[in-house]
Every structure is written in structure tokens, then in C-alpha cells.
Amino acid sequence: MYTKEEIIEEIITIREEIGHDFVEPEIKDMYLNDNELTIIAPDRPEKSIIIGKGGWVVGKLREKLGFKSIHVISYTDIILKEYQLELSVKHVHNLLNEDKIPLNYIDAFTNLYTLLKQKQEAPYNTTIIEKYIDDNIDRDCYEDSNVLVALSGGADSSFSTLLAKSLGFNVRALTVDPGTIILPKQFRNNIDNLCDKINVEHEYVETDMTELISDSLTGKIHPCGRCSKSIHKKLEEKLSEHGYDMMIFGDLLSTGSQSVVINGENIRINLPALFRMEKSEVKNIITKYDVKKIKGYGCPLIVQVHKKYPQYRPFSIQRVLRETRAGILEPGEALDLIRTI
Structure with a gap:
């Protein structure tokens, strides 16, 4: 294992070799796991120094030192993440203590709470959730722990499907299908590949969005x-039809008390938000389960709207910025999405 001083010297050398300005970076801490190095910088400016323009510095550092990957995290982001995870842990603890979780879900929810505590204790460790899924994806589900997972074929909903099954929920994945202009072939391929690989029951729910x-x-x-509201309404109808009490979504933003919401007898879990996942973490996990990354922003319908009516582009950009402000999306990733918009 390299010392902080040795890593700093390597960064200075690489920056000089590729023509970057001389700066002596500061490293607050480092963490090595399975040949994956996590570097914790004091703040975002220091993080930028270590990453370098276009990721050149950290890329060359990985090649030179032979690490499988290098993750650079700012400590200021960790503080926010720690606080949000603290809120999640407190919320789930209260739900369990106040007997608000039905008995048929207790075992899976206890697993969820235990994993959440582990994530809280090491929020900078990007492999905790990944390893948990790898170790438990083939486990038998708990009896009567039936949940519907809203599966769109995108990164966040695919992650939710994987984690829900790994926690022991009896997962039935649902996809609302308004046609290829909203659910194109590449999303359907991801859905079919994922459900086949992890042996999850799946159902396409056709719906008419002609007017929309x-x-x-x-x-x-x-x-x-309007599309989101229509999809949610259809999924709630299916929840009632199947007689289930719990639905899981891939929402990243609804942290804290909004990560698990009880509405009457129904429970909604925003699983990535509950674990305060970031886009990069989610994408690293799903690619191992035959889910391909889909470039660009949104479905073919919104792409056409952006082309024909530029006045609607700021509404989409604002959605990207919301995730960026929350620390879920890296500025570089956000910029790539905004360029496609």
C-alpha cells in the first residue's frame, strides 16, 4: 500500500508530465479494497487537482500504480452523505420500533436496516452495496415478502431490482409500456437481460399514452x-390488483423521511435514495448483471421535444441540475447529459 506522500508525489509528477500547472495536492485519507483505491480529498477543488482535466491525472495514476480503479471523493461531500444516511437509519429504525412494517416484510427489512448501518459507518466505501448484492443475489426470498419493483430498464430501477432481491424480498418487476417512443428497444433489452439473469418474475403493462x-x-x-404521473398511477393499480403492500422505486433524490413512505396500507421505498447512492456507484453495479449503460438524456419522445421545441430544454436541464446539487451526479456527468439535451 502506498503512503499519502507517495501518492501526492506521483500526482505532482503526472501533472508535470501532461502539462498541468504545478500544484501540491492534499489528501485527507485513503482506503484500499480489492485493489480499488479510494482517495479522500479535503474538498472539491482538491478533488479536481487529483482528477485533472478530463480525468487524465487520475487515469494515468491508475495505470502507473496498477490499481483496478481509483475513486476520488471530497470530504465535504462525505459529510453531507453521512448526514443523509443518518436520517435514513433513524427513519427505518423508527418504522421498525413503532411496528409500522408488516410482519411479512420484517426479515427483509431487518436485512435492509443492517446493510444501511454498514453503509452509514463507511459512506466512502463504494463496494459495500456491490459486494452485498454479489453475495446475496441468489438467496431464497422470505415467505410472503412480495414487492413490486418499478423497472424501466434504466440504471436506477435496475439497481433497485438487484438490491431488493438481494435483501430477500420476493420481487415481481413491472414495466409500464407506452410503446417504443417512450420505452425503446435498448431499455427492453436491459429489462429482459436483467430479469433472466437473476431469475425475477417480470410483467410488461401496456398503457395508452397517445394523448400525452x-x-x-x-x-x-x-x-x-405527466408521463411520470401516468406511470405511477398504472403501477398503483397493479399493486392493488396483485394484492401487494409494498412498491420499490429507483428514485435517487427522496432521501431521509421520504425514502420510505407509508400511505395508508401501502409502503413505497425509494431504494437508491434510502442508501444515498450516487450515479457512478449505481452504474458500476448494474453493468455486472447484463444491464448496458444508455447514453444521453431520456427517451426518444423527449429527444424529439428538445429538437422541435428548444424552449423546453431548460426544464430537462433543471432535472439534471437537481441531481448535481444533491451530490448524486458528478459535474462532468451532468455536463455530458446537458450537452445531449
Whole structure:
């Protein structure tokens, strides 16, 4: 294991070799696990120095020192993440102590709480959730722990499906299908590949969004809000139809008390938000389970809306910025998405 001083010297040398300004970076801490190095910088400016323009410095550092990967995290981001995980742990603890979780879900929820505590104790460790999924994805589900998982074929919902099954929930994945202009082939391929690989029951739910699509293509509306409401309504209907009490979504933003919401007899879990996952963490996990990364922002419908009606682009950009402000999306990733918009 290299010392902090040795890593700093290597960074200075690499920056000089590729023509970057001389700066002596500061490293607060380092963490090595399975040949993956995590460097904790004091703040975002120090993080930028270590990463370098376009990721050149950290990329060359990885090659030179032979690490499988190098993650650079700012300590100021960790403080926020620690606090949000503290809120999640407190919320789930209260739900369990106050007997608000139905008995048929207690075992899986206890696993969830234990894993959440582990994540809270080491929020900078990007492999805790990944290793848990790898170790438990083939486990038998608990009896009567039936949950519906909203699976769109994107990164966040695919992660939710993987983690829900690993926790012991009896997962049935649902995909609302309004047609290829909203659910294109590459998303369907991800859905089919994932469900086949981890042996999860899956159902496509066809729905008519002709009016929404027409209103979008004629410039009357930005489709995302209405589309989301329509999909949620359809999923709630299926929840009632199947007689289930719990639904899991891939929402990243609804942290703290909003990560697990009880509405009457139904429970909604925003699983990535509960564990305060970041996009990069989620993507590293799902690619191991035949889920391919899909470039660009949104579905073919919103792409057409952006082209025909530029006045709607700021609404989509604002959605990207919300995740960036929350620390879920790295500025570089956000910039790539905004460019596609």
C-alpha cells in the first residue's frame, strides 16, 4: 500500500508530465479494497487537482500504480452523505420500533436496516452495496415478502431490482409500456437481460399514452411530469390488483423521511435514495448483471421535444441540475447529459 506522500508525489509528477500547472495536492485519507483505491480529498477543488482535466491525472495514476480503479471523493461531500444516511437509519429504525412494517416484510427489512448501518459507518466505501448484492443475489426470498419493483430498464430501477432481491424480498418487476417512443428497444433489452439473469418474475403493462405523446410532439407540454404521473398511477393499480403492500422505486433524490413512505396500507421505498447512492456507484453495479449503460438524456419522445421545441430544454436541464446539487451526479456527468439535451 502506498503512503499519502507517495501518492501526492506521483500526482505532482503526472501533472508535470501532461502539462498541468504545478500544484501540491492534499489528501485527507485513503482506503484500499480489492485493489480499488479510494482517495479522500479535503474538498472539491482538491478533488479536481487529483482528477485533472478530463480525468487524465487520475487515469494515468491508475495505470502507473496498477490499481483496478481509483475513486476520488471530497470530504465535504462525505459529510453531507453521512448526514443523509443518518436520517435514513433513524427513519427505518423508527418504522421498525413503532411496528409500522408488516410482519411479512420484517426479515427483509431487518436485512435492509443492517446493510444501511454498514453503509452509514463507511459512506466512502463504494463496494459495500456491490459486494452485498454479489453475495446475496441468489438467496431464497422470505415467505410472503412480495414487492413490486418499478423497472424501466434504466440504471436506477435496475439497481433497485438487484438490491431488493438481494435483501430477500420476493420481487415481481413491472414495466409500464407506452410503446417504443417512450420505452425503446435498448431499455427492453436491459429489462429482459436483467430479469433472466437473476431469475425475477417480470410483467410488461401496456398503457395508452397517445394523448400525452400528441400533446408533446405538438409543443403543448413537456412530457416528463405527466408521463411520470401516468406511470405511477398504472403501477398503483397493479399493486392493488396483485394484492401487494409494498412498491420499490429507483428514485435517487427522496432521501431521509421520504425514502420510505407509508400511505395508508401501502409502503413505497425509494431504494437508491434510502442508501444515498450516487450515479457512478449505481452504474458500476448494474453493468455486472447484463444491464448496458444508455447514453444521453431520456427517451426518444423527449429527444424529439428538445429538437422541435428548444424552449423546453431548460426544464430537462433543471432535472439534471437537481441531481448535481444533491451530490448524486458528478459535474462532468451532468455536463455530458446537458450537452445531449
